[in-house]
Amino acid sequence: MPTQDDRRVTRTAPGAAGARSRRVLLALALVSAPAAHAQGRADPLPSWNDGPAKRAILSFVQRVATEGGADFVPVEERIAVFDNDGTLWAEKPLPNEVYFVLARLRELAAQDPSLAARQPFKAALEGDAAYFHETGAQAVLALLAATHAGMTQEEFAYDVRRFLSDGRHPELRRPFPSVAYQPMLELLAHLRANGFQTWISSGGTLEFIRVFAPSTYGVPPERIIGSELQRESRRADGRLSIYRLPNGEHFNDHDGKPVGIDRHVGRRPLLVAGNVLSGGDIAMMEYSRGRAGPSLQLLINHDDDAREFAYAERDGASLAAAQRFGFVVVSMKEDWKRVFPPPDEDGVPRP
């Protein structure tokens, strides 16, 4: 590493972000070099401990990519789909897109102080989680309408880029894109080196992820699936743009995730990775499991309170599904040698 494929991925990242991505991959190469020497050949997953999860991944990838083998899968069917929050990057104490919402609300309240006195903005700015548990989806949609809608796609992307460039994760104290998990960055690169398309299917919104996924993950904008607001074509000064409306259109979680994958990819994924939190990834893992022929599902378990955050599901649904369907459980504590990349190699998109 970096392989030819890494260079190919880098080329898919735009401009300055591409240059940063190249630096991330270079750093990855330096990190992996000692491991490669020790084993006598390159270890594509140097941040993974030798154990059942790493062995399951390496064996699966080799089997599906070996022409003439019993489990060979043609390259066009090598679709890998990753959840984002809690699977590719940290989602605690709050998902990073929530920090974006709060940062935007603070900016809006600075321009219009009356906002801070009105609900649900007041509750959001004061961290009053109980308010949102009581009022539910309507209140959340009002926050999205204020921070995500009423502008063109280009204007929204600019806001997100500014947030990612200026902000810092409040607990991990590093730029948001560098709360990505180093072992998962290695897995993405290893899959691409073996002919896989790497996709993201997230409960977060499509356009938020599109801004940083190319530079942070090497995943281009056209391979992001997420929750969506309604949009429409609008003309201003003789130019047609896509305008963002304040209504939800697709909620990409639970049973909505296979629907999103069907819409964007049109095939059952060969590999899916999700995580334990809400059971939101079970459906897309089942969908992959229903593929005719081999498939692999990875379930990230957040059991490492020292290096990240330890949390579980009250009903244990994801781990129960893993047992029932044969998903491979990845213990962050046991299976990962390190969790985060060096914080200065962050894949941050500058505005």
Added chain:
Amino acid sequence: MPTQDDRRVTRTAPGAAGARSRRVLLALALVSAPAAHAQGRADPLPSWNDGPAKRAILSFVQRVATEGGADFVPVEERIAVFDNDGTLWAEKPLPNEVYFVLARLRELAAQDPSLAARQPFKAALEGDAAYFHETGAQAVLALLAATHAGMTQEEFAYDVRRFLSDGRHPELRRPFPSVAYQPMLELLAHLRANGFQTWISSGGTLEFIRVFAPSTYGVPPERIIGSELQRESRRADGRLSIYRLPNGEHFNDHDGKPVGIDRHVGRRPLLVAGNVLSGGDIAMMEYSRGRAGPSLQLLINHDDDAREFAYAERDGASLAAAQRFGFVVVSMKEDWKRVFPPPDEDGVPRP
């Protein structure tokens, strides 16, 4: 030709369909060989007459793909989006998906003769176009519900494959996939050879096009944008599948086309091709034209009654937009040396 790129495209087409696609591309290579020799170098568009449209295409592609040139465009931004009906294949006397609807209705009526007595099925089976003009969208949606919904994605794809394999275009008397336009197949290959992603954005339904686009056009399922019915995740016998519901969700025409491109691609296209019929492609051509930097829009004009079908718009909106925005008009009569590929090289997906 075929270039390295053609081989890459072939690999993205599934199984038997891939083998057929290879044959199509091979045939293309044999057809192009004499032209290449005559000019002393390979002509990537042998079925195009030398004229302003061909020169505009070749010059544009060379400029955006030349590193260091003033109009150079990075490979990840080389997005080409094609309308399907009337742009990549014939759409007269009726769009081919309408022939699919009629074939399915005849099959359903054979199983349940009462269907043929009920509207709107009666009108459809009797070719009563006036009925549909009077009743409008509701009647069309009822036909879609009967033929496109109430089944899984896998079952629908099987129906489409069977239709494409068994059916023949009633006027052109050849398999449906071989009513594709030879000059446009060459253009798709030329763009891919120059690093472009080729996409389809059609008013037809997403899943209908996904069945034949890989073998006919070399465009994979994940690069199709179309009209959509609602879908949901359903579990049967422990397996989760995507089930098709009888309600429209997205109408991918007129102002809906830029929205579909935004959803699936997330960038303004560098090149868009549409055709004269209803003005349905103007919006996505405007959207491409609004790109910062170079862009090219092609408008196919159906003016060749001898080799295809001649038709125009009553209000002339597409040709007026071409003049206003600077779209390049392609005359099928003047710009195309031939219209259809050899009929036995049809890219037909077998069931």
